[in-house]
Amino acid sequence: MNILLINLPRYKSIPVTREERCELITISRVDTPATLLIIASLLRDDGHKIEFIDANALDLSYSEILERTINKKIDCVIFPFNSQIIDHDLEICDIAKKIDPSCITIGFSWHARCYAREILMEYSNFDIYIIGPTLSVIGSLIKCISENEDLGNVGGTAYRSTDNIIKLNDEIGSEVKFNNLPMPAYDLLPSFDPYYVLNPFIRPYALVYAGKGCPFKCMYCNVAKTKYSGRSPDDIIKELKILKKSGNVKYVWIFDEIFTINRKRVIEVCERIIEEDINIKWFCDSRVDLVDEELLKMMRKGGCIGISYGVESGSQKILDSMNKGITVKQARNALVWTRKAHIPIQLNLTLGFIGEDEESLRETESFVRATLPETLQIGQVTAKPGTGFTQLAIKNKWARGEINWKDHLTKGLELTDYEPFNLDLHNEIIKLNRILQHNPKWWINNINALIRNPELILPAIRMFIRGY
Numbered sequence: 001m002n003i004l005l006i007n008l009p010r011y012k013s014i015p016v017t018r019e020e021r022c023e024l025i026t027i028s029r030v031d032t033p034a035t036l037l038i039i040a041s042l043l044r045d046d047g048h049k050i051e052f053i054d055a056n057a058l059d060l061s062y063s064e065i066l067e068r069t070i071n072k073k074i075d076c077v078i079f080p081f082n083s084q085i086i087d088h089d090l091e092i093c094d095i096a097k098k099i100d101p102s103c104i105t106i107g108f109s110w111h112a113r114c115y116a117r118e119i120l121m122e123y124s125n126f127d128i129y130i131i132g133p134t135l136s137v138i139g140s141l142i143k144c145i146s147e148n149e150d151l152g153n154v155g156g157t158a159y160r161s162t163d164n165i166i167k168l169n170d171e172i173g174s175e176v177k178f179n180n181l182p183m184p185a186y187d188l189l190p191s192f193d194p195y196y197v198l199n200p201f202i203r204p205y206a207l208v209y210a211g212k213g214c215p216f217k218c219m220y221c222n223v224a225k226t227k228y229s230g231r232s233p234d235d236i237i238k239e240l241k242i243l244k245k246s247g248n249v250k251y252v253w254i255f256d257e258i259f260t261i262n263r264k265r266v267i268e269v270c271e272r273i274i275e276e277d278i279n280i281k282w283f284c285d286s287r288v289d290l291v292d293e294e295l296l297k298m299m300r301k302g303g304c305i306g307i308s309y310g311v312e313s314g315s316q317k318i319l320d321s322m323n324k325g326i327t328v329k330q331a332r333n334a335l336v337w338t339r340k341a342h343i344p345i346q347l348n349l350t351l352g353f354i355g356e357d358e359e360s361l362r363e364t365e366s367f368v369r370a371t372l373p374e375t376l377q378i379g380q381v382t383a384k385p386g387t388g389f390t391q392l393a394i395k396n397k398w399a400r401g402e403i404n405w406k407d408h409l410t411k412g413l414e415l416t417d418y419e420p421f422n423l424d425l426h427n428e429i430i431k432l433n434r435i436l437q438h439n440p441k442w443w444i445n446n447i448n449a450l451i452r453n454p455e456l457i458l459p460a461i462r463m464f465i466r467g468y
């Protein structure tokens, strides 16, 4: 089959990340479309002819996509979409039908999958929505289409049948093991120039998966309780070497939900990066209960220049209410060890969870005062589709009236009757940032971090001047 894989255009000129668990619209990163590049490899190995366009990276509009493809024979178009901008992203389905009315449109978004039926009903040119883990579904789905078989045999899909009825088949036959997947088809990218992370100085850059899935049970997270599958150190090192050789990539975000979930593997990857002189700097996400002093030192030696921890609160009561499965003590220790290892810290906080009150907010402020993370990312709890918190919100009728699926995806649930605490988020953000900025130690820590990581100096200056 002739298959067009497309990373969709930017939204109002702002780059968009569409990486299953992570849907972002931000000027602070242009990610390599990792999942799409793995799909390209898988389907190419199966003998299909692949056309690849990263419209987000190249800043192409829909009309430019149409110009590039209008005279081509394309049997199906595959794309990830960002559910927050669903109208914008699903315009691709209308474009595909303009290229060829018989072209099959196949999309995936982890966040919106519980509204698959509604989405297919609303967007008549959208043919197949992959609602299961994309990499487990895509091979059998394309095989089924190319052999003209009944789509009902393919688990993890929602589709419109020939008699125009929406059908959902969420039974996944077998899940793909991440280690058995081919290398992403980096040869399909014209170059790594457009990709950066945090800000445009940190490039050439690539987003890399060492594995996917998270067995933890955080109430606010829609990846919770998903099966983890990880790649071997051999495989990860092979990919880093390809990135070095093909694009002189200097920075990588290891995009697993929790890279340190397998300590032994992290140690081996770091040792190999050092031994084989790969010279690549990397960022990752982790959990405070899955790091220790020795591991962090090794990660630093292996090139780690940033860890993002989702601690969410400095109050044990709130952590328990979130089902976070960590203690404040673990969080403090992890941040102390990370600083000792000279790895800059991003601390993520989620305010306003069930049980939040003046006391828990003060505890979070104390936590920030005691740990002084280099960067703070602060948000308010939201009822994202598919989370335990959203189930509670629906059960307790915190959102008044009927839930409109599109509003839920694009604006979030308005929790009119959820008022555990009258949170002034704006004020809290200012307060927490002031705690840092008014502390000379925080400035000293940051200066030290910049001296140790000179590649972060220009980005930091830019961030300071422009606010991102």
Ligand code: SF4
Pocket (backbone or CB within 6 Å): 214, 215, 216, 217, 218, 221, 222, 223, 224, 225, 257, 258, 287, 310
């Ligand atoms: S640790 Fe919690 S928040 Fe992080 S990915 Fe797993 S379930 Fe989600």
